[in-house]
Amino acid sequence: MSNVPLSTENSLKNRKKFRRKYSQKASDRKSGYLFISPFFILFGIFGVFPLLFTAYISFHRWNVLGTKEWVGFRNYQLLFTDDPLFWKSIGNTFSIWFLSTIPQLIAALIIAFLLNQAFLKGKALFRLGIFMPNVTSVVAVAIVFSAMFGTQYGLINYVITLFGLEPIHWRGSYFGTHVAISVMVMWRWVGYNAIIYLAGLQSISKDLYEAATIDGANKMQQLFYITIPMLKPIIIFTVLQSTIGGMQIFAEPLLFGVGGNNQGLTVTLYLYEEAFSRFAFGYAAAIAWLLFFIIIIFSLINVLLARKIKSA
């Protein structure tokens, strides 16, 4: 509105009004809002409303079919004081996130770097190949990997024993379950991140590399002194994305199995079980909100770290 020039000479009030109402700018503005409104409306219905409603039911004891009973902060209180399973699920989530994200991003960076090399033939094929896992059904992925990670009849343990090593009990130990789930997550998302990195790489000017080559820098030095610094914003983006995604791992542990000690139980899976197998929707809503805060805190830490790195 501030950029509408309202000249003082135009003192006639109704004229002013007329202009405000019917000027081209104003109607542009209106249609602008109209054009973007579908997003906000859908976001309001499917984003904001459920969010607020979840907050509302987190203060209730509610099994969906019966009546809601107001319990105040009881759900939160129980989560903090008397729910070892919840804290276990948080620990599992972070552990799986750590095990999957860090190797995944490093691998994605290396793959992107290789895909960007001039000597590589058939680039489109490789790019497609690396992205394929991401569009594969997660259920199919989990079933195939579950079979591979079988303790007694699985392919991976078979290979391990060929080398004379002890087979690993994938479903029966923290280490095994976390590694198996992380591998599934990694396999699915490494290509996605590699493609994003590749886009970033292609925006780095060739001149920099040429200058470096003339100065006698080898490929390794180019990677560390040109590529990675130039990719910083994109790396930060992928870290943030993986953090948010990693906190919400669900289908993989659901289909792989969480193990007797619940060593594969992630927060979202716990939430789902509370709601749909124990019908404790209020409790599940409280978990959802705690998870929301955890993700926010974690993302903020990420942003702060990223700022530090940027300014350094």
Added chain:
Amino acid sequence: MKKFLFMLGCLGLLFGLIACSSESSTDNGDTGGSGDDGGSGDPEEVELTMWLWPGMGLDEKIAEYQELNPHIKINVQEAEYSDHHTNLLTVLGAGSGAPDIAGVEQGHLQRFKEFPEQFHNLLDFGAADIKDDFLEWRWREASSPDGEFVFGVPTDVGPMAMAYRIDIFEEAGLPTDPDEVSAKLSTWEDYIAAGRQVKERTGSNMYNFIGDMFNATREQGELQYFDAEGNLIIEESELIRRAWDLSIESIDIHNNTPRGEAEWGAALAAGDFATVFLPPWMLQNIKNNAPDTAGLWNIALMPEGSGNWGGSLLTLPKQGEHPQEAYDFISWLMSPENQLDIFKTYGNFPSTPSIYDDPAVQNHADEFFNRDDLGAIFSEAAQLVDFVYRSPDTGTINTIMGDALTTVADGQATPEEAWDNAMQEVRRQISR
């Protein structure tokens, strides 16, 4: 400010649009039904929606009913087993969108039984007349504790027998004739002793997983986790103690391959365990997972009587507008004669004992299992099943007990630790 108002206006407009469109879509649904109503003078035309999950084996019978009753149209909608139950919960919770008829499986039944206000009471439509057609324990499971509210008509039942590998038993020096096997393995102690013999002489295990042993033995009694009043008696229950002890004691002869994992099928095909606890629907699972073992099996009774594993109800959610028509349909569908036909085609074991003596049941042959009298075994087993007192928390406790036994099997906890952890977790979850 103006911007904001304008945005609000836009929002309002779109909400209006959405509201209109949803209204008109429900209108369509309604006119679909009511239009038919007006169009005919004779029996009112009724469309019934029916929610099932795949593999229930009712398709032919549903088609037949529509031919017999041209004014009834049955619209079957299927979703995967667990999605189906989640969907049902959601539409009941939302208060709209529920079908006229919904299948509910035994494992989910207890949770839904907490809310009779969400369902029609079948006694209001004449269910008292068909009560005696069904197995007594199955009908009790379908009813409220006082029997005044009937939630659904039972479909098939899952009485357990025991399948065993003839070749492994022979190699182990055990009898292979079913009657002799039943006699030799009449108690669980005998079963475990035989299992050790199998393990010693053949290297195979006796069964797949201690958690399944716990379930099978637990299902052999009335008082499991709860008594008739719904009090938690898990720590005093002799049945649970015995089921637990038998599971722990036989840990040296289990294969640590829980059913439902890919490993179960691999182990079965490799002959790594010699017996399978066998509700009728398990026959097909064995055939699918280990097709090469055809002819190597036979079936005996399970030690110490049977127990039920599986089976469903057909319920009428309260939201349905044609409960009488829906009831007429499901009571026809699950009548003894029709259950017999379904059994002949799909092998779903009937919940109506009056047809157990029918030659088609008695002489149901299956070469895979070397039997020409499969039905006779399951008829006998079905009548050995006890009614079990369950509560909405039964499923939760089942999961906790299964997890506890898994930690023992995986060496993550000693049996004592696992039991203590399980009891602590049960108390915590029940009190919440």
